[in-house]
Amino acid sequence: MGSNIKSWFCVFNSKVIRVDSGDVIFADSKNYTATGLNALQAINTVVKKNMRKNADAAVDQWSKNWSNEGKWNMDIIITGVAQKTKIDQINGELKKVDGVKDAAVVMFKKDLSKISVSGEGAANYSKLREAIDTSDKLSLRVNYEAGRVIHAEFDFGQAYSRGVAAYITPPKSGGKKTMADLIASKGPDLLTSYLMNLEYFEIKESETLKGSKDSAVSEAKKNDVPLVVFAEVVEKDDEWLSVIDLITSKDGKKIAVAKGTAGDPFEAMDKAVRTMDATYRISMTKPAFRKSLNFANDAATITDSIKLTVDKFEVGQIFPSLVPYYRTKGIGSITLKNISNGTLKNVEIAFKISDKVVGTAKISDIAPNAVVAADVKLDTIPEGKSEYAQLAANITFTTGESYGRKDAYAPLVIHSRNTIDWSNPMTIASFVDPSNKAVRDLATHTIKKGAPKELATKQLGNAALIFSSLWHTPLKYISDPVSTSFDSNIDTVQFPAETLSRGAGDCDDLTVLLASLFESVGLATVIITSPGHVFLGVESGSLAGGNVIFNLPQSLFVEVDGALFIPVEATSIGSSFAEAWLKAADIVKKSANSISAFRTREAWKSYPVTSVNSDKVSLNFVEPKDGVVKNVLADVRKSYKDKAPVWAESIHKSKIEHKNPDIKPETLSKEPLAKSVALWLTGKREEAITEAANLCSGGTVEACYNMTVMSMYDALERSDLQTIDANMTKNNYGEAVAMLPPNVINMLSDNGGLGMGDEAS
């Protein structure tokens, strides 16, 4: 038997063609003998074994000669150098770079110069490129690069930086957790942030001043640090004053004093540093000053090179739970001023934390002398414990033929993800997470059984079921650890998943969890704050004035945006729903003037939910005992001092028994709104709407939204467009809607028409 292995003769042709010219810059032909069971196998063997070696050598050969037989030349366009001598010096340094064949200044203008550099071979080009980026002698900063043209700026900071030792004297503490304490603990970090804006300072150290200023100066001198900064912040006449002294360590001579006054110490410090920057730059044009710091004459270039200044770069604190909010609204602003004679174009800003880009901003052209502000919008926030970070803004722009860049820095406080600032209570909405799976599963399971009819509305019934089934041991109330924050408004809040996992929380944690449970089954909530405390309200299923259907007085409810909410004290773990309701109503009554409430759904529009997941659930479902849920209204009624109007009992009874109330609407002539409600509940809908419409026209806003909701549900039930239309026109529905305050319209739209109509339907 003969062998099946066969032999093939292969020709390998390769051709390299330049795209730009169509020139064939390399052509080669190689012959191989290949063996294998078939042609494909043989060729694959050749490709792997023989072709590789030859192809490798061929690629080396043509890539070496890829351009003009290996020769290259490039242009470096340099801005920020006003003296020809300095450009000549840079040219001289470029000539010295290993691999550079020649360099020549082909153009010099006060604000734009061009040097042409030539050489041979890719490796040498790489060396030149690296020198431009790193050489201290060249001190160039590349702002833009396209093909063989590099746009660089003379980097004054790199060329003339001087070491600085910075000291801050904190103000005397005025009490616990004051701003003074903050400066005492974080002052050096803040000072560093502001001083970083002065690129000619190389900050060697930044500390709180402990000993005398003289000893600090001597220490700097000993360590070869030529400059010392003493910063001080003091509270003065309701304002903050920051004073910064710049001193040479060699002779202790004060070379600059700068002051800044503002409403808060940070801004005061920022202003003082900016003033010092201006003083320093102007001083640099004076020979005596340059001499004192051992600067060459070309250091005067510094003032000519500036095209753009950052007038303001202010960012607040970052609360990671508000990242969705920051994406749209931003965390602060940056103000840029064009101080050059030309228009700055293509202005772009990259915001960075620890060299990682966290956001960007694009600004259209900035005309000469124009000031433009942009929001600082961040896409991502590094998570971590509370800490200070530097937020850098790398601003790039073009002006005429040159590309410019400016960096600015601002101190930023990044709080832990659980931190909240109570100066804006609405931000707690971002913690309320109804979409959390564990939350949804628990709440859905709880209301499966259905609410007892005694509670008059489905909303109250479901809220009572959730509370009664879940709000007991092992869930515990535990207060927050002692705050280490400088600001008494700063607090920590657990996400629902965290409270579920931990099985414990304080008032805000429990409020957030309970609100999440309610919202997860469609029960609208409100967050209610009183001094030092937070609790919640859950929708009653009635609009304001509809408390009568529960046969309860108005004071047991909280009215927000025209709807009635049942207040619930979330820390009442182990209590009945009636007790939690009464306790919360008591707080509302006692702190009536200092209570504020907002709808969670309204707050979400500004502060969307941030979701956090957890596997563990330390909440047990326990079937409520007979009567506990059913008797909620009776228990509340029994324990509460204030009573509902006498006729309310009949309305309530008719409501739960689905019968017409034993009440003649005419007898309610003194309470026209109640009459309208009674008419509605007796099925006389058109009369009810007309009654409400009359009141609405008479200026009773409450009647307007009662009528609106009634009409809305009437229309939906009839599904008869002509009748709806006629009814609407007859009762000036449009007028009624127009009379509703915007917050009520928002509430109706958010809650899908919560209120009397809901009950009727």
Place this chain on the structure above:
Amino acid sequence: MRNFFSMVTVVLMMFCYFSIQAVDLRIVLLPKMTVDGKEYDSASIETEMASILTGKNMRIVELSTALKAQKAALQISLRKERFRPNFRYLTLMHWFQPSLPVIKTQIQSWEAT
């Protein structure tokens, strides 16, 4: 034993105009393999060449990218009135021909967009 005459053709198009550094060349790889005049799958050759080229810091790009760059290169040359010595009217004409022949056989025509 029978000998077959097989031909393996590898065409490399070099996209060098926009390379920022000499070490950063862009390459379009157009391999074509025929055995007895019949075209075969050239994936193995492409893989092998791609590995060699990327090992030398060259970037493999799509043909469409190279053709766009080619158009841009031409525009820049025309704007600056800088023509390479070997730039000919015929070459320019070729640049506006359809790209089909580029892929099929010889590199002789160029697409404008």
